Amino acid sequence: KCKVSSEYQIEAKSGNCIWVETISNPIFDQNGNIIYIACVSRNITQRKKTEVARRETEERYQLLAENMTDVIHLHTPDPELHFAYVSPSIRITGYEPSELVGKPAIGLFFGPESAEIIRQALLRFLETKRGEVIEYPALMKDGSRRWVETISSPVFDKEGNLIYIANSSRDITSRKRAEEALRESQQQMSDIISFLPEAIMAIDLNGKVMIWNQAMEALTGVLAKDILGKGEYEYSLPFYGYRRPILMDMVLQPHEGWEAEYLGFKREGTAVVGEVFIPTFGPKGSYLLAKATALCDEIGNTMGAIESVRDMTERRAMExxxxxxxxxxxxAAEIQRSFIPKTTPDIANFEVAAVTIPAMEVGGDFYDFITLPHGDHGLVIADVAGKSIPAALFMALSRMIIRASAAHQSLATEVLRNANNMIASDATAGMFVTLLFGVLDDEALTLRYANAGHPTPLLFKSRDCSYEEEVACGIALGAKEGASYEEQSIKFGPGDVAVFYTDGVTEAMNPKGELFGIKRLIGAVSKTCQSPAEEIMSRILKEVSAFREDREQNDDITLVVLKASPKAEEHALISVHSRDEEIPRVSQELEGIMSRAGFSGKQILDMQLAVEEAFINIIRHGYHGAYGTILIAMDFEEGSLKVKIEDDAPLFDPTRFQEPDFSAALEERPVGGLGIHLIRSLSDEMRYEYENGKNRLMLIKIKDRASIEPHQEAG
Known part of the structure; x- marks a missing residue:
């Protein structure tokens, strides 16, 4: 019997369902009985749609709030900021939402440090009614602290009164740590730049000074505190005395008129490099080498330019x-080179090769050839103590004294004695020279020499390239006044080689610290002693260079190679009886001719055996032991030796014998033929002819044949 309100859906005439709200009121008679029900109905379809939409929005907001990683929380705007709502993501703090709703945030979630930050933010919030972003350390349930960023927004009622503060908070601990690490890194970089020995400055995009390190303070005399933050080319004043662009300005934008002032100005990507002379900077002007490049932030945006400046004045003065x-x-080197003979002299019966290679531009080694008054030739090789200009001057002095002394003395010993007295009386303390002086007689093939403390020459005999050691003697020139010297002599045979050298050859050092040494020098010469003097010298230098590898030459190298020329032609004709006793005479004559012609010891021995075998065959198988005459002609010309053996025994052609079959068993081989095989093997060519009742056998040996080749025969 009271008013009733109800909401329900009905189908309209159009067929659509609509929402209707009906308010029913009872109507009573005098006795209090209900006689009518008065109803008032209205269409509330739009209102119902609005309510549904609002409800869906609230559900979506709640779903979003409860599933965000950010924490959504509402606070009452009281001083303690009581929690009115907290989203489930609050669990990252260790709390459940139910533990916080209704509780004050101050003291529970915010410690003393954070509470002050929050209170100040709340005051601003109440005053401005605008949201803001704050960062603060928040307390976790376990007592730990994590950095939080909170975005706050006001919530007002219909009358405009602040009823809640809505917040969205997220954990920014990792970001704060990264920022702290970045700050530390930037501070470290700032400290490094500040203490770098190179002067450094930097400007921002507005041309204001950001960096001015201690080295820049020392270079310019301007303190960082007096220039940091200043623009308008203030940084150029300490250098030039007036405002102008410098290199780091040219990084940010071109300044073509100013770029030309820099020596060697060039761009390398974002960097520019140049050197400038500033006549007003420093007591006598200064050379400054500068390099500037762009300063970029972590994502590559240009934020300014940085320039390093190096004072090159002392270096340029030193250069x-x-x-x-x-x-x-x-x-000095040109003067010294003028003292060294430009060519080697033409000396009859000798080949000469010489070279000096200074370890520095100016060295102390030298060699010289002097034409003596009586027609002989003077040879000098020397090594002055020290290096560079003092050694070169002392070398020039020593050379002139030796030449002057040699002009008035015929004995090598006297030349050195006089030179030593002159040098010792005038030399600075510690200056001396090791020197060998010799007098070469090109007719007698002799070298008479005296040695003043110099390495002894190496002598190689052409017959077998054997090495003969000379005796060392004598004291260096200039070391002691009144010293005497002994004469020594070298007797050359045709093809013999003498090598004169300084200790720069034997003391050449490889990367392991080993010395080239005398043994390696002897080995180098032994391999080429049959070659011309130039080739011998080249071989020595090549082996020294290969031994040294990439190690720097630490001493001057000087070489003089003297080789007695082999005879171009040799001839001999001997007549002997068919007797074994004649063999030594034939062998001796053959050895003499081949030695003078420059054949090696092995070649001589091979030919001696071949001729001896042919001689014995004639005695045994031609004359059968009877008396007979054998005529032997030996001729060396055009690099080959021909030995013609003639006899009047019965006809016998050794070239018609076939080579023995050495693969057959010994008992199956025919008798004879081994001697002929030996003759063929030991000579380079064998020929035979029979004319006017005489056998003529010719054996040929070629001097420069490098290896044994198949022999040739001609009949």
């Missing part, structure tokens, strides 16, 4: 001084 010294050294 100029070095250039003057280099010029002086070059002049």
């Amino acid at each position: 100029q001084k070095l250039e003057r010294s280099r010029t002086e050294l070059h002049v």
